[in-house]
Structures are given as structure tokens and as C-alpha cells.
Amino acid sequence: MRSCVTLVFFFIWLCCFGNLTVMCYKIPQAKLEILQNGFRVSIPHETGIENVAFNINRNRPFKGFEPGEFSGRIRTQAANQWFFESQRHLQDDDIIYVWTDVQYNKSRYRSMSSPITVRQTTPGGPSQHSNEVQPAFTTERSRVTSEEPLITSKKPPIIGEECESSLTTIRNRNICKGQLIFEENFDGTELDSSRWRYEVRLPLDVADAEFVLYDTNAELINGVLKIEPRLWGNDSPDTNIRRGHLNLGTRCTANQNPQVECQRQPFGQVVLPPVLSARINTKHAFTFKYGRVEVRAKLPQGDWLFPLLLLEPLVNFYGQHPYASGQMRIAFIRSNLNLRTREGVEEGGRVLHGGAVLSSEANTRDTFMANTSQDQHFGETFHIYSLTWNDRQLSLDVDGKNYGTVDGGFAQKANGYNNAWANSNYMAPFDQEFFLTLGVAAGGHGDFSDDYVSKPWANTSPKAALNFWRNRQSWKSTWTSPALQVDYVRVYAI
Structure with a gap:
């Protein structure tokens, strides 16, 4: 048993400090940004990434790693990002599904991102040639946005003596x-x-x-x-x-x-x-x-x-x-x-x-x-x-x-x-x-x-x-x- 534990720790050491770094790469959650003339999906650059492909569906989850409604392979990074842009205008209630394919240190990785909900936002954003990055929308699983919930009665008191906590939640x-x-x-x-x-x-x-x-x-x-x-x-x-x-x-x-x-x-x-x-x-x-x-x-x-x-x-x-x-x-x-x-x-x-x-x-x-x-x-x-x-x-x-x-x-x-x-x-x-x-x-x-x-x-x-x-x-x-x-x-x- 002790020898097995030793092998596990040795593998972790190799992964993080030795020559098995390639085994440790994890594709980050894709980020959605609304542009003046469409939208952008991106992941941050890391040393070792050689190219990235994005597959994107609007309001339709992927069953597997099949081609998306929008897709493209990106050969070069810009502004420390790998990103795909489309001129398709999204509705504020659209749900965006993304899977990403990354070639990292000669190996290929694929990952599904969590669904991303497009919320109401002020039109405008970087053009395809801009290095400016707009704040991304959060994933639907967390459903935390800058919008206030639509509550049509008076503002609720702070939960405590005047307010009994309930099961009900609005955007968490x-x-x-x-x-x-x-x-x-x-x-x-x-x-x-x-x-x-x-x-x-x-x-x-x-x-x-x-x-x-x-x-x-x-x-x-x-x-x-x-x-x-x-x-x-x-x-x-x-x-x-x-x-x-x-x-x-x-x-x-x-x-x-x-x-x-x-x-x-x-x-x-x-x-x-x-x-x-x-x-x-x-x-x-x-x-x-x-x-x-x-x-x-x-x-x-x-x-x-x-x-x-x-x-x-x-x-x-x-x-x-x-x-x-x-x-x-x-x-x-x-x-x-x-x-x-x-x-x-x-x-x-x-x-x-x-x-x-x-x-x-x-x-x-x-x-x-x-x-x-x-x-x-x-x-x-x-x-x-x-x-x-x-x-x-x-x-x-x-x-x-x-x-x-x-x-x-x-x-x-x-x-x-x-x-x-x-x-x-x-x-x-x-x-x-x-x-x-x-x-x-x-x-x-x-x-x-x-x-x-x-x-x-x-x-x-x-x-x-x-x-x-x-x-x-x-x-x-x-x-x-x-x-x-x-x-x-x-x-x-x-």
C-alpha cells in the first residue's frame, strides 16, 4: 500500500514539476462577450497552446463533440486570448452552448463549457480588430448577473427579524x-x-x-x-x-x-x-x-x-x-x-x-x-x-x-x-x-x-x-x- 501511495505522489510531482506537464492542462470555461456587430467566444492564452477550435450552438445543447451551428479553428492568439467572433446578433434570452478543442504541447484536449445565458446588456463592444476585452457574462449554472431581479412589490427587508428566509430564489x-x-x-x-x-x-x-x-x-x-x-x-x-x-x-x-x-x-x-x-x-x-x-x-x-x-x-x-x-x-x-x-x-x-x-x-x-x-x-x-x-x-x-x-x-x-x-x-x-x-x-x-x-x-x-x-x-x-x-x-x- 505504501508503495502505491509513493507512486501516486511521484506521478503528481512529475505532472506539476517534471516532464508530464502536458497531462495537466485543463481547458477553461469559455467566455461570451457581446460586440457591436455580433458576439465573441474566447479562452485565455497559456504557453503551450498551438491552436484552438470553438464549436457553438444557440439554444441547442450538444449531444457530443459534433460540429456546432458556428465553428472555427483559430491559429494565432491575440491580446493574450484565443477567440472566435461571429456577426450573428444574439437575443438577450438566448442560451449559448460551447465545446472547445485545444492543441496543447502537441496533444489534443476537448471540453464542454457550462451553458451561458445572454442577458440584457448595452449594445457595443470591441470590433474584430480591437484588443479591448468586454466583461463576460457568467455561466447559467451560477446565474449571477448585474441585473436586478424583476420584483414588482416593495424592496424586501434584510433577512432577519423582519424577513423569514424562503425556499424561493431569483437568480440565486x-x-x-x-x-x-x-x-x-x-x-x-x-x-x-x-x-x-x-x-x-x-x-x-x-x-x-x-x-x-x-x-x-x-x-x-x-x-x-x-x-x-x-x-x-x-x-x-x-x-x-x-x-x-x-x-x-x-x-x-x-x-x-x-x-x-x-x-x-x-x-x-x-x-x-x-x-x-x-x-x-x-x-x-x-x-x-x-x-x-x-x-x-x-x-x-x-x-x-x-x-x-x-x-x-x-x-x-x-x-x-x-x-x-x-x-x-x-x-x-x-x-x-x-x-x-x-x-x-x-x-x-x-x-x-x-x-x-x-x-x-x-x-x-x-x-x-x-x-x-x-x-x-x-x-x-x-x-x-x-x-x-x-x-x-x-x-x-x-x-x-x-x-x-x-x-x-x-x-x-x-x-x-x-x-x-x-x-x-x-x-x-x-x-x-x-x-x-x-x-x-x-x-x-x-x-x-x-x-x-x-x-x-x-x-x-x-x-x-x-x-x-x-x-x-x-x-x-x-x-x-x-x-x-x-x-x-x-x-x-x-
Whole structure:
């Protein structure tokens, strides 16, 4: 045993002081800087580095060491840095993923950096030929920035006698228990862009993509947010979703794949989105971990519609696979006036669901959601929907009455979904910061099981959206009150 220990110490001495220095090089975390005409990713120079290659993805984690959306090999260092620059302008809510390849003393090293969140910053920075270096953004894992959290109530007192510490954090900052940390009453005539951003995009073509185009068609009327879906071309007689070309151009807010989310050319079984709707979020302005969310809303009524009252992950920390990082539903209904399974179970707008979504499969969508029912459609009037999220469970309420809880431990209960959860804490993947999303969707491959009577499309069919559209004469008359109406949104620390 003593001889083994001696060998270990001898190896360490060689690594640090002898001829095995090459074995000790560790690639540092990549640094992101916003420039006046794009962005820069860099690492510091060290004696021995011969060249460096950067591979960079925007809003899409790497599965391995594959080529990035942006990439380049740098042969010379400048200003004691190795850096790659692009003229691509980043959005303040983009997530940047980087892996770096370094040739150091004739050996090659590869390393994944932690995700980097682009935050709001004053435009401007060094040009490609400048040696000036701007302060870098911190990594998403630490989420420490110079921005103040968006807290819409009075400034909290110092934690102590006047302030009880809570589970809730905003960008790693603790908040006083019970404090109102976000409030939106939708006053005025336009959305407050400092809090909310429209998503202008097609749903990414994954297993549960909705049959919609999300655009800017939301309204504020008398202090109420109104998102009302409508048919493509208002269903005019000459409307044909199999012809034409859709290109959202610079308005597109694609999250992962601009080629899919920003444009569509109908061909064969591929059609334009049958429904136009809206979807807004606070990703750029307000994110938090643990708290109580309260939404007073009137949910949509109409066959094959459903509301989006969601908490979504700021970063796909547990991977890019759909729902690997989870989604929480504050309130969810299938807005059909009448909807039954082939076994006769009622699943329409009189049944309210809330909780976690961890699968894109329609037949397992409700596995981690609680539910309750009433005689009247939940879209008939306003209700107060609440989700309380802590480090042990999700708790669901409607009009102040609890209707269920969803306990954590998803790594054990949902074995096979994502092994990474098992290496984190009890609430994984719901142990990161999330943001608010509001909207209305229609159809899709993941929220309506093929077991529902009179469903006009099959989830696995490549003609699903087309068959949904062809059947519109049977369902568009049910859209008597298809809008989601939201009176207010409030978030409290717990």
C-alpha cells in the first residue's frame, strides 16, 4: 500500500514539476462577450497552446463533440486570448452552448463549457480588430448577473427579524417568505415588453407539436389579456394550407432550429399551420425557483383547443430531448365541450388538470398531473388557478381549494425518462429556474390521445395536421368562446 501511495505522489510531482506537464492542462470555461456587430467566444492564452477550435450552438445543447451551428479553428492568439467572433446578433434570452478543442504541447484536449445565458446588456463592444476585452457574462449554472431581479412589490427587508428566509430564489438570490415577487394586471393597451415577449414561430417538429403558428395576435382589453386563436386565412373560401410559402424572417424567435421554426414550404403531406394563435413568456425578464403562482383566468372553449398556463425551464439543463428538463402546468383542460374516451371516461372542458409533464407521449401525458372535475365547463367563467412548487412536491388549487399534489422523486417514478435526474436532487428536473408562459394551442400530437371518440387525426400520421384541417366543419362551430382571458398573474415566495 505504501508503495502505491509513493507512486501516486511521484506521478503528481512529475505532472506539476517534471516532464508530464502536458497531462495537466485543463481547458477553461469559455467566455461570451457581446460586440457591436455580433458576439465573441474566447479562452485565455497559456504557453503551450498551438491552436484552438470553438464549436457553438444557440439554444441547442450538444449531444457530443459534433460540429456546432458556428465553428472555427483559430491559429494565432491575440491580446493574450484565443477567440472566435461571429456577426450573428444574439437575443438577450438566448442560451449559448460551447465545446472547445485545444492543441496543447502537441496533444489534443476537448471540453464542454457550462451553458451561458445572454442577458440584457448595452449594445457595443470591441470590433474584430480591437484588443479591448468586454466583461463576460457568467455561466447559467451560477446565474449571477448585474441585473436586478424583476420584483414588482416593495424592496424586501434584510433577512432577519423582519424577513423569514424562503425556499424561493431569483437568480440565486434568496427572497423573503410570502413576498409578492411578480405581479401583472395587464393594464394599458399593449403588453409590457420589459416583462413579456411574444414567441413568433412554428412549433418545433417534435412528437407533440401543435397545429399552430404563434404570432403577435394578443390583445389587452379593459385590464384583461385576450389570446384568441383563429383559422388560417380566417377560413376564407380560397384558403388552401397546401399552397403558399411561410417565412417569418427576422421576426422569428426560434428556440432551437430556425429552419423548422421560422419557415415552411408545403409539399406532399406537409401543410401550413391550420391555426394562428399567440404565446408569450417572461424568459428574458423573470425566472425563479420554487414559489406559488396564481393566475385568474377564463379558459378557452372549443373542440381541440387547450390553454398554455405554464412554467418552462430557463435552460435545458437535463438535455434537449422533449421534456427532459420538465414542464409544469398551472392549469390545463382539453377545451372540447364534450370529449370521451372509447371507455366512456369524460376528458373535456369539465376536467381540470395541473402538475408536471415529463413525456411527449399522449398516453402518458397525465401521469404526473392531478385532476378535478365539475358540472360546468371551466371556460364558462373566471377561476383562480394556483400551483405551489417546492423542493418536495407540486400542489394544485382552484378557487382556493386544493385538488391534488404531485410528489417529487421523478427519477424513480419515471424510470427510463432521463437518467440524469437520478444524479440530482429529489425534485429533478424541477430544481432549476423556470419562467412563465401564457398562450392557446390547438390539436397536436401529444395532448389528445387517439383513444378519444371522434378525433379526426391520428397522432402518428404524417397527415395529422391536414386531417385536422379537413375536419374543421365539424369542430369550428364549437369555438363559441375560444379565447384565453387572463385577469392577472402573481408569484409569491414560499
